[in-house]
Amino acid sequence: MTDIIRQAKNAKEAALRMYSLSSGVKNNALLEIARVLSERAEEIFGANQKDLDEAKKTGLPMPLRKRLLFDAKKLNSVVDGLKSLSGLEDPVGKTLLARQLDEGLSLYRISCPIGVIGIIFESRPDALVQIASLCLKAGNAVLMKGGSEARHTNRILATIIRDASVVSGIPEGWITLLQSREEVRDMLELDEYIDLIIPRGNNEFVRYIMDNTRIAVLGHADGVCHVYVHKDAQPETARRIVVDSKAQYVAVCNAAETLLIDSEIAEPLLPELARSLSEAGVTLHGCERSAKILDIDRVDDWHKEYLDYEMSVKIVDGLADAIEHINHFGSGHTDAIVTENGESAETFMNAVDSGNVFWNCSTRFSDGYKYGFGAEVGISTSKIHARGPVGLEGLITYKYKIYGKGQIVEDYASGKRSFRFRPIESFGHS
């Protein structure tokens, strides 16, 4: 435990100094990291080969080995990401509110870094670079723990990021790569130093984190996403959206797990949809009515996240029924309605209690890159702090500043002075 305490203390000290970093220093550091990553490409690929060899030996399943791969293509995309991040507006130091409280007493709400962020992420080594660079841009120190199957790759990436950033003027200690699972457990107790934990992983793991720390957690639970085909849906639009939402990439949280369809149009549309899904390799499980129509198995758990070529199907009796099903069995992630009826779409989007509600497009659009956020630290199904795909702004908080001229509260309490609130116009970024 002593090691992690020391590292967390160092991170806290670095974070305090990072509050005053200029945008220029942070952006130059991002560019320098990009430069050194390219320069040391062969070393990185060598380390990655070690991880891949070990993964093969230990029999890691193929999809996981794919995620582990860090080749020239991944490096290019990571380097491009760093360059584009360095060009983005600085999220720190923005004036979010400016108000005169009284003559000569001015209140400002200014965006600022959160402090120290603990991040636990899955096996993709490119995620390490993305997350570290987002934290740096937002002025936060970071404690990171990656998947142990990627440890050689993660180690060299973290070393390059640390060295290149410290050379560029970022305080030492701002980035630490944790080595073991025990350190993650220890980290959960360090609420004195760590301000936010972002766990990326499966549902159970995120719940474990939430149950074992008093530090704030920004985590997504699961993605039980729905596509609801409303009675006024255009059939071909419905077919394309249902197939894409389910089968475009099944192993991700924004893939649809349940198809809802209005009873009025279930015949002949449902069998047509089922045929297209079957052609895409998808096995269906049904409610009582749909199981009869399609001659399929019954669903045993409407809250199931398959993350596979499987899908639940339910016939519903109109909009209200669909909304109720989603709010009851969904996970608040992403839900779409297919309809040509704008009023029904608007009702659906307002009443469904999810972070992302779509009209006539695939649930797979629910993603920080596709939203134009440049990058994402994760997708939050929490409603607090940040919801949906979380970009830079999820790594930012704010503070209030008051500029006075010697004012005291007693003068206002006694009635000698009174507040005269008025907005301060024409404020830019401070």
Add this chain to the structure above:
Amino acid sequence: MTDIIRQAKNAKEAALRMYSLSSGVKNNALLEIARVLSERAEEIFGANQKDLDEAKKTGLPMPLRKRLLFDAKKLNSVVDGLKSLSGLEDPVGKTLLARQLDEGLSLYRISCPIGVIGIIFESRPDALVQIASLCLKAGNAVLMKGGSEARHTNRILATIIRDASVVSGIPEGWITLLQSREEVRDMLELDEYIDLIIPRGNNEFVRYIMDNTRIAVLGHADGVCHVYVHKDAQPETARRIVVDSKAQYVAVCNAAETLLIDSEIAEPLLPELARSLSEAGVTLHGCERSAKILDIDRVDDWHKEYLDYEMSVKIVDGLADAIEHINHFGSGHTDAIVTENGESAETFMNAVDSGNVFWNCSTRFSDGYKYGFGAEVGISTSKIHARGPVGLEGLITYKYKIYGKGQIVEDYASGKRSFRFRPIESFGHS
């Protein structure tokens, strides 16, 4: 436990229906609550008298009995608060971001209610009305637990609020007053129904809550606030701010607990400040140097929140020393610098890691009313979701809506289409 589960379920159902409430319905409900509170004033005063009588019998200390009092003055202020709240802009349905992702594919971030909020508050019955009305304005359902010493007053206030709001079209079940401490404990387990817990109370209590729930908690820990008298301070300004920060009202979290003063000016300024503080009834405790100068006791805990006529004093060696002390021993609540030097003030305000950082004014200004927020649900020393005094916006989250025309992700993955991000200008409130 069954009772509280049922109540939480009802609250969740009410919350889902509250997403679609119009501003008009909510504002009329607030005005109707105000009307009925005035109409039934005598009943309320009668219930309050019962609480006061019992408090006297059980020997509740005088300051707490003062907080318990709900008289015509309190009623008027509560009724005024409701009227002004009904006139405020609706925080729900605001467009926070509008972006075209591609031709015919538009992304909006829209503010919306959080859902169900659990609030535990101290003995002041007027707090019940304020908190319930803020929740209603923000479209949230609420489970509330007030201090048991105010139970007669709380019960009639909650009944009036419920009846008057339901008559006005707010879904039944949106407000529940919990009766017992056991129900609070049970509430902490209901993360399926409750989205946010706001505990108002002492430090220990808030920590207990944080340690015993996986629901997000918006709580302030303690208020160890500092006034730092910089070497370039104007002495009379320093004197007024120090006395007001400490002694204007000692029992509150934004009262200063520690005075820091630069060694260069400690003599003769510190003895002068000590004299004024002593005249205001304040006992000082010092560091090694200040204890010698003032002939006072030594401080035994720099992190102590006195909430009384006591104050710690430390002589520091300049700005960096002061900042370090505050970041180490402070609680991230409110800290002020007194100086005529703008550059030092700016450095202080950027480097001190607190929610509220002030230049040349009293720490006592740290308050939702004084910030012009109309009301506050509490002061957050957390950095996540909401920081500092929290008004309506702390009770709000957002969701993403995408309006499409049948787009699927496969077309973008295959390169057939590509994203063309551009801001959607001229959006107002949706």
